[in-house]
Amino acid sequence: MLRILALLALLAPLAARATDAATITRQGNGKGAAPCMACHGVDGGGMAINGYPRLAGLDAAYIRRQLDDFANGTRSNPVMQPNASALDANERAALAKYYSALPVPARFAKPPVAKPDASGERLAVRGDWSRGLPACVQCHAPGGVGVGPNFPPLAGQSAAYIASQLRAWQHGTRRNDPLQLMQHVAQRLTPQEVEAVAGWFAAQPLPAREGEP
């Protein structure tokens, strides 16, 4: 009996390693990928202050493509590149599914009130067509709640994270956007506008369950 238990204890992590995304998020995969929760939080809500994004409730295909793109370098990031590269295809798929199925943590329904910035709101909901800038919400959906696998939610996402991504598109360190839409849009933004629009979206509430009124 003791031997069986000991054997099970030995086998359990091995069996879990291949498919159990939850274990990877807590312990890493033992092949170089760090535990996701160290940065993205136990509930997948991220750490806004450090610019680590929320993953809980994002579209699975979107997360999967980001992991692939970190590994192939079209989305360049010194932390995520080695981690994504250490995950095999099954692990990436399992993690994408795991995080997309996590509920959006309740705190996102009522984000901390940010200082209102008129230019951020204007860009987000009106755009500036004199510079060829559509409103952000024309693709990221009203309120920035996101739509489908290609237009991720911005509402409630970390302001530091949104701003860092806009700068990554400006500098070409992130270039995995379909039709290069974000690279073109980002290049038309001033540094002040990057901060303003990121701050506005970070302050928008996110419904507990996306896609429902």
Place this chain on the structure above:
Amino acid sequence: MKSLTMALLCACLLAACSHPAAEVSGAAKPERAPATGVASAAASKETAPAFAPPAESDIPAGPLGDAIRRGRAIFTDTSKYAPDYVGNTLNCSNCHLDAGRLANAAPLWGAWGMYPQYRSKNGHVNSFGERLQGCFRYSMNGKPPPLDSDVIVALESYAWWMSKGAPSGVKLAGAGYPKQGFKPPQPPDYARGAAVYAKDCALCHGADGQGQQVAGRNVFPPLWGAQSFNWGAGMQQLDNAAAFIKANMPLSRGGMLSDQDAWDVAMYMDAHERPQDPRYHGDLAATRAKYHDTPMSLYGTTVNGHLLGSEPAR
């Protein structure tokens, strides 16, 4: 592991090399939107006067301002604010971008001063209000609001306000869609259009042209089918669609498509079924002969083995 590292390193180097230096160096300063080729060519040829509409913040206070703001609300969220007259899920601002303000996207300020106008579409002189009624009947696949209804008055107020200071009776640069002199190098082709659509349009409008919705609202509008414009709308004409697409699509990247691609994909879009032309009374060929007698309309013709208009979307 070593070979993987090498492979990654090579991939990064290759990516760095193939990435145009201009994009990185240009990153620091904001870039102005590239002027679309069609638009600037058409404008310079005609030497039509330019016009810039007033800022939205200049809408006055008081009852008139309220009507103007209501017009804007109807324009950008049409089925919410004019539900009795709308038969699909589109908004006016789907085709008249920036809430009707954008040059080369049929801005309201480019239309206001051109009415009253004789229109061959209905064979008489139309007021601006009647022109708006046509939008509801065809593009919105709905019912025309009465000329004295608050819907028409609000939209007229918005168009009038936006056109303040524009010359009357003068075609302005950027009015309508830039279709003058915009011809396809080769006749538009359905199969080529399908390829362009899959590559550059389906991302937003969906593989089946039905757009994308969140919580029952369009984020990206349907291009054909029951929730799109009907067979009587201006956008079912290839020249209108091609010019709009060339100048404005994909959003933020107007001018990206080649002239040929714009015409091909316009044809692909307009070779799908949509709601019936409300002027149809049981005879497709007769409806085509009377209202669609132009190579710019595919209505009543057979494309890809299907007689368009014979099975309208409901």
